[in-house]
Amino acid sequence: MAGADLSMEDLYKRSLESPMGGLKNQRVTAIAGALLRRASFFTNYAIAFALILVLNFTLPRLMPGDPFQAIYGEEALLAMTPQLKAQLVERLALDQSMGQQFVAYILALAGGDLGHSYYYNQPVLAVILDFLPWTLLLTGSALVLSTLLGLFLGVESGYRRGRRLDKALLAGLMFLNGFPDFFMGIVLLLVFGVVLGLIPLSGALTPYSGLSGLPLALDILHHLLAPLAALVLVRVTSAYLLTRNTMITTLKENFILAAKAKGCSEGQIKYRHAGRNSLLPVVTATGLSIPQMVTGALFVEIVFSYPGVGSLLYNSLLTRDYPLIQGILLMVTVVVLVGNLLVDLLYSRLDPRVSHAR
Amino acid sequence: MHVSVWREVAGSNLGRAGLLLIGAMVLLAIFAPILTPYAPRENTSTPAFSRPSEDHWLGTNDARQDIWTQLLYGARTSLSVAFGVALLSGFISVLIGGTAAIFGGLYDRFWMRVVDATVAIPDVIVIILVAAYLRPNVFFMILLLSALSWPGGARVIRAQTLTLKERMHVSASRTFGAGPSHILLHHIIPDLGPVLVATMIQDARRAVFMEAGLSFLGISDPSMMSWGKMMQYARVFTYLEVWKWWLLPTGIALSITLIGLSFIGFALESALDPRLREREKGHDGGI
Numbered sequence: 001m002a003g004a005d006l007s008m009e010d011l012y013k014r015s016l017e018s019p020m021g022g023l024k025n026q027r028v029t030a031i032a033g034a035l036l037r038r039a040s041f042f043t044n045y046a047i048a049f050a051l052i053l054v055l056n057f058t059l060p061r062l063m064p065g066d067p068f069q070a071i072y073g074e075e076a077l078l079a080m081t082p083q084l085k086a087q088l089v090e091r092l093a094l095d096q097s098m099g100q101q102f103v104a105y106i107l108a109l110a111g112g113d114l115g116h117s118y119y120y121n122q123p124v125l126a127v128i129l130d131f132l133p134w135t136l137l138l139t140g141s142a143l144v145l146s147t148l149l150g151l152f153l154g155v156e157s158g159y160r161r162g163r164r165l166d167k168a169l170l171a172g173l174m175f176l177n178g179f180p181d182f183f184m185g186i187v188l189l190l191v192f193g194v195v196l197g198l199i200p201l202s203g204a205l206t207p208y209s210g211l212s213g214l215p216l217a218l219d220i221l222h223h224l225l226a227p228l229a230a231l232v233l234v235r236v237t238s239a240y241l242l243t244r245n246t247m248i249t250t251l252k253e254n255f256i257l258a259a260k261a262k263g264c265s266e267g268q269i270k271y272r273h274a275g276r277n278s279l280l281p282v283v284t285a286t287g288l289s290i291p292q293m294v295t296g297a298l299f300v301e302i303v304f305s306y307p308g309v310g311s312l313l314y315n316s317l318l319t320r321d322y323p324l325i326q327g328i329l330l331m332v333t334v335v336v337l338v339g340n341l342l343v344d345l346l347y348s349r350l351d352p353r354v355s356h357a358r
Numbered sequence: 359m360h361v362s363v364w365r366e367v368a369g370s371n372l373g374r375a376g377l378l379l380i381g382a383m384v385l386l387a388i389f390a391p392i393l394t395p396y397a398p399r400e401n402t403s404t405p406a407f408s409r410p411s412e413d414h415w416l417g418t419n420d421a422r423q424d425i426w427t428q429l430l431y432g433a434r435t436s437l438s439v440a441f442g443v444a445l446l447s448g449f450i451s452v453l454i455g456g457t458a459a460i461f462g463g464l465y466d467r468f469w470m471r472v473v474d475a476t477v478a479i480p481d482v483i484v485i486i487l488v489a490a491y492l493r494p495n496v497f498f499m500i501l502l503l504s505a506l507s508w509p510g511g512a513r514v515i516r517a518q519t520l521t522l523k524e525r526m527h528v529s530a531s532r533t534f535g536a537g538p539s540h541i542l543l544h545h546i547i548p549d550l551g552p553v554l555v556a557t558m559i560q561d562a563r564r565a566v567f568m569e570a571g572l573s574f575l576g577i578s579d580p581s582m583m584s585w586g587k588m589m590q591y592a593r594v595f596t597y598l599e600v601w602k603w604w605l606l607p608t609g610i611a612l613s614i615t616l617i618g619l620s621f622i623g624f625a626l627e628s629a630l631d632p633r634l635r636e637r638e639k640g641h642d643g644g645i
Binding site: 332 | 372475476478479481482484488490491574589593597601605609612613616617620621624
């Protein structure tokens with residue numbers, strides 16, 4: 001039978017220790033457990049990151065033929081002077097053993113050297129940093145907006161469960177969620193850009209406009225609108241569904257009845273009593289959705305020729321600028337992992353149960 | 359929890375809609391050669407960019423190829439990748455998740471650590487990276503996508519198996535001397551059905567999406583007929599009117615497949631979630 005090897009538990013699933021054990025002992029184990037879990041969760045990120053590094057290192061070297069050619073691509077070799085080639089071979093330690101090559105690779109990375117992009121004729125890091133702000137702007141605003149909108153719609157819809165608005169929202173958002181984000185982008189581009197001519201067809205701001213201050217901000221917003229809408233329309237569903245589900249279960253609780261009896265207004269019950277309970281799962285889900293949001297943004301950028309990392313990636317794939325491809329994917333991984341880590345930390349701050357329980 | 363997959367999905371409006379959409383796509387894919395007289399890469403005698411006509415239901419593209427034909431054969435690629443990934447990744451999930459739950463101990467810990475680390479990896483990025491070097495065809499695409507999608511399923515299967523293995527009938531079978539493999543095959547896997555199908559549908563959906571995405575980026579096998587690739591080519595010509603019968607129908611076909619899968623998945627998940635299960639009639643949480 002189960003339970004034979006488990007310690008006894010009381011009514012509330014707290015483990016029953018001998019009376020001598022005392023509170024102090026329990027708290028020490030709780031803190032140790034929390035530390036252990038924190039450590040194990042950093043290890044997960046560390047392992048994930050190490051795996052990407054190893055992939056980045058091995059993939060080009062596994063390719064048949066000259067590893068130098070695989071690392072830099074055929075087109076790059078044509079444009080390369082012998083001096084540059086010799087210099088790069090030395091930097092990559094390609095004339096040495098695999099182990100030494102790996103050490104050289106890691107050391108270079110640690111020094112911020114992601115390689116040299118032959119297409120842009122610049123260090124990869126510098127190229128990426130040029131493009132990154134636009135992606136951060138797009139992804140960040142899409143994350144915030146889709147979460148807030150999802151919360152709002154979820155609360156309203158869950159409160160009216162089974163009524164017309166709820167049904168329409170549920171079906172509509174489920175439907176929108178089915179679209180791949182790049183196709184949503186294409187549809188918006190075609191309808192509002194090509195047919196109606198309301199939005200710019202490409203770019204993040206009007207070139208050579210010489211704008212500054214508020215007009216510049218408005219111009220940037222004007223260019224951001226459609227890519228942002230494409231992302232939000234597709235991604236709002238997860239926050240919405242989660243909020244709706246939490247609302248449905250929370251509304252059955254007794255404290256809601258008490259709030260109603262007390263004479264709280266509908267808005268207070270919806271947002272202050274019931275809605276708050278969805279905050280936690282939604283924040284977690286938002287954190288977990290960071291990778292999808294970032295990759296979604298990469299695709300949407302391509303559709304709108306938005307000058308972010310996605311367009312850069314597409315361009316580097318077309319020109320087969322392999323160091324740049326690797327650098328971009330490494331940077332995106334770092335952004336995603338850091339984002340996830342922050343949300344994990346925020347989550348345990350929001351919910352004291354997470355850091356102590358279990 | 360005894361849930362009949364078929365009854366739950368077919369019993370809800372969302373599930374029925376999903377089945378209908380996917381069923382239509384499967385039929386189009388299977389009967390592609392009957393539904394069109396052309397081959398997907400055949401350069402027909404019609405001029406390039408011609409409008410939809412009786413001979414070419416969706417007109418022709420820049421290389422005088424019939425777009426309707428390409429759409430049908432694209433469905434074959436999409437659906438075979440989806441099917442392959444669902445099967446392979448589902449199989450690995452059950453193998454790892456199921457055995458981890460049954461054997462427990464160090465074996466369990468090892469696999470769960472692997473799963474935790476793999477889930478932390480942004481998989482789309484790894485897939486793009488590998489595809490950029492290897493330009494995968496259908497078979498390799500299935501392997502690549504499965505390699506990154508099994509861990510999520512394995513975690514779910516493990517959790518489910520942990521609860522299943524404490525059931526009375528499993529204990530009874532153990533008392534009669536059944537070994538782990540017998541318990542896994544005869545008692546656990548049959549009851550895993552609904553959860554397994556739900557994860558497989560999710561995997562299939564991601565696979566369709568990823569295949570289209572990779573082809574859209576131009577990093578899949580160039581000889582593979584694919585919706586993503588059609589959209590990549592068609593996107594260049596948005597300044598012509600051809601997007602109406604080239605870009606749009608392709609995107610709609612892709613979206614219909616994805617929407618169909620997510621409807622089925624949603625119908626199943628709300629049937630599996632006991633909190634949403636509570637209902638008067640029909641379980642799709644209100645629809």
